Amino acid sequence: MNTIYINARFLTQTVTGVQRYAIELVKEIDNLIDAGEVDGTKVEFCLLSPANVVTHLELKHIRHRIVGRLKGHVWEQLELPFYAKKGLLINLCNTGPAFKRNQVVTIHDASVFSYPKAFSFAFRSWYQFLTVRLGKISKKVITVSNFSKGELIQHCKIAAQKVSVTHLGIDHIHHRQAAQGTLEKYGINSPYVLAVSTMNPYKNFKLILEILPQVKAQNLSVVIVGSKNSKVFSNHAVNDSEGVNWVGYVTDEELKALYEHATGFIFPSLYEGFGLPPLEAMALGCPVIVSSRGSIPEVCGEAGLYFDPHHPQEAASRLVEMMSDPELGQRMSIQGKEHSAFFSWNKCAKDTVNIIMSTV
Incomplete structure (x- = not known):
């Protein structure tokens, strides 16, 4: 043998x-x-x-x-x-x-x-x-x-x-039970856009801060899941900012709850080898707004709204587009579930x- x-x-x-x-x-x-x-x-x-x-x-x-x-x-x-x-x-x-x-x-x-x-x-x-x-x-x-x-x-x-x-x-996300009380635990009491990643500079989280006025104008806050590893990443920080709730590292069950309750998901990365978080969001019916760089178009196909991660205004426009058209959001939710099922x-x-x- x-x-x-x-x-x-x-x-x-x-x-x-x-x-x-x-x-x-x-x-x-x-x-x-x-x-x-x-x-x-x-x-x-x-x-x-x-x-x-x-x-x-x-x-x-x-x-x-x-x-x-x-x-x-x-x-x-x-x-x-x-x-x-x-x-x-x-x-x-x-x-x-x-x-x-x-x-x-x-x-x-x-x-x-x-x-x-x-x-x-x-x-x-x-x-x-x-x-x-x-x-x-x-x-x-x-x-x-x-x-x-x-x-x-x-x-x-x-x-x-x-x-x-x-x-x-992607099917692992369906094998978890969403944790009850997750929003209360992290003090989330308003509609929000979710972002999930490590705090690596090429994940481009500064874009989220740059479009924060437009996010707030849609009566949304931002919830960021991820932890910074200073031993790996060079000095870079997403500064605390009003309207941003950086919850750090969460359990799989808490993450599922955050996906399920999010109004939308944003992924501004400049570089990805695959990009699992947008697919996880899609699988749970959360509409995704994603960068057009790296492997992301290969992975997300036609189920996401794309923006150039070097142009924050384009990301803001995509967010406004989704929020101002409920039918578009619903269609993206359905397309996302169907697309993620192939993985x-x-x-x-x-x-x-x-x-x-x-x-x-």
């Missing part, structure tokens, strides 16, 4: 888009084994992680082993290769051992090359080296959009035939397993 090891360092990290992808993908591969769509008698999947696990998965067929004494990057570079030496290693979150050849890696984007000033020097330098290195030595590279594939080929000189695209799924973790898992099996 072949053993396929999965780098489960993501279980030790705060859940953002990259960790969400890894968690949902592993759960769905476990479901495929359970349904007999992956032959568990011929191949065994095994999660390997350091001891400082914060996310625990309930899996029927995929084993989870805690190995080594270290943690973080040091664990990943020094101990993980030793424990995975007898099999293929799958890395789902941009990083992996720099000197193991029998591995597959998912690289979500090339932001450290396209927007280097958005990251600290240490983070940028390490990730630029590691992305190029993994692209060169890994058997296969998976990425999450055709946009990201083009970026990786351009910046890292990875051979096109080595890179496969698997879109993320499933089942398809993502099947495509990923096929790529993995082609290397075994």
Whole structure:
């Protein structure tokens, strides 16, 4: 029986888009084994992680082993290769051992090359080296959009035939129960536009402050979900401003409640490898106003209203357009639900397993 090891360092990290992808993908591969769509008698999947696990998965067929004494990057570079030496290693979150050849890696984007000033020097330098290195030595590279594939080929000189695209799924949002009392907990007592992201400069949150007068003119406030990581991102802050409620990091159940009660969703990013939040909003019937940059048009299709993220007035116009036409908002809500349904973790898992099996 072949053993396929999965780098489960993501279980030790705060859940953002990259960790969400890894968690949902592993759960769905476990479901495929359970349904007999992956032959568990011929191949065994095994999660390997350091001891400082914060996310625990309930899996029927995929084993989870805690190995080594270290943690973080040091664990990943020094101990993980030793424990995975007898099999293929799958890395789902941009990083992996720099000197193991029998591995597959998912690289979500090339932001450290396209927007280097958005990251600290240490983070940028390490990730630029590691992305190029993994692209060169890994058997296969998976990425999450055709946009990201083009970026990786351009910046890292990875051979096109080595890179496969698997879109993320959205169905996880339907498996959560919206948390009761979320609006009261965060002091939200008026109609609002929701924004969800990390506080990275290329997420372009300053645009929201620039259009705040127009937002207020529509009798709306802004609720921002996301946390700033100063170890990763260079100095940048969304200053406290009247009409903006920055709630920070919330649970999945609270996030679902915020999506469901929002009048609209705004996503002003200058760069995205995929862009999961707009799809999550769509899946819950929340109309989305989104940037026309990066992978966002590829992901959102015709179900969103687009604006140039370098032109705040255009974003404000889209917001006014949606608010002044209830029929448009209703139509966007329906289109969003229909469009998001095409993105499933089942398809993502099947495509990923096929790529993995082609290397075994």
